[in-house]
Amino acid sequence: MSTSAAAGAAGNPAPAALAQTQSADSTSAPSADAAALRKLLDRMMSGAYLVGQAPEKLGAPLPPGAEVVGAMGQAGYWTVFLDSPKSPAEVIAFYRTQPGWEVVEPERHQSANGFLSESLEGVDSGSLTIIFRQEPPTLLQITAHRLAEGQATQVMLSVQTGKDAHQMKENLSSYSSAESLLPVLRAPSGVQVRPTGGGGSNDWYNSEANLQISQSLKQLHQAYAEQLRTQGWAEVNPSSTLPGGGEASLWHIAAENEQPVRLVLLDLQPVPEGTGLYRGKLTVWTR
Incomplete structure (x- = not known):
């Protein structure tokens, strides 16, 4: 089964379904810009993607007041993008204190290596934490950063469910990173x-x-x-x-x-x- 079909079977509309829904709800053809954007998304996302919503059965909590920008992935693994009015530290604290979840990776400032933004006042390069739940098996990686003072915190959730969640947890705990x-x-x-x-x-x-x-x-x-x-x-x-x-x-x-x-x-x-x-x-x- 293709990734789009798998997502559709799980109750999540595939890209084609999204396009059909958007066209059906409109009395006119989509603008050139909208059509170009949809073409770009279809090409970039090999799995299913959702605009403005998260999968129905994500298996992970969302911070109160957060706006869902969209999601991409397939059954068993999803990445969800959010905007939150809370600070990066507050978002991370929300996840670290969730009942029934074990903290695998304590909160840490994101790497000071690799591609970095220019130094600007109010920029928060962000924090990361990883939490795990035994039943149902779910590994959740959370990153949160703010680009400028007064802007929303950009949150990315990577959600792994099923038997692979256990293996990924062990892998994260077993090696030292370069x-x-x-x-x-x-x-x-x-x-x-x-x-x-x-x-x-x-x-x-x-x-x-x-x-x-x-x-x-x-x-x-x-x-x-x-x-x-x-x-x-x-x-x-x-x-x-x-x-x-x-x-x-x-x-x-x-x-x-x-x-x-x-x-x-x-x-x-x-x-x-x-x-x-x-x-x-x-x-x-x-x-």
């Missing part, structure tokens, strides 16, 4: 950074973010490359423009201060359909 070995890439002025996640093990890690820029992608890559040089990284190969307009480069740094030899790949790619959004991926390996 996340701390990532270099710091702070956004140049005018570039908006929204972290979208990361993962790895004790000898590699990748961090990803969505980037909204007004400059060219080549200029952004050059700005990040200069930061890497300042931090002691040396370019292994000259940067290259990839098919589709992406920019990528490979970097090396020698072992020092009890840190191992590391390689890092900086990969910047345009999102399809020319929306002005770009994806950044930063991957580090040790050897």
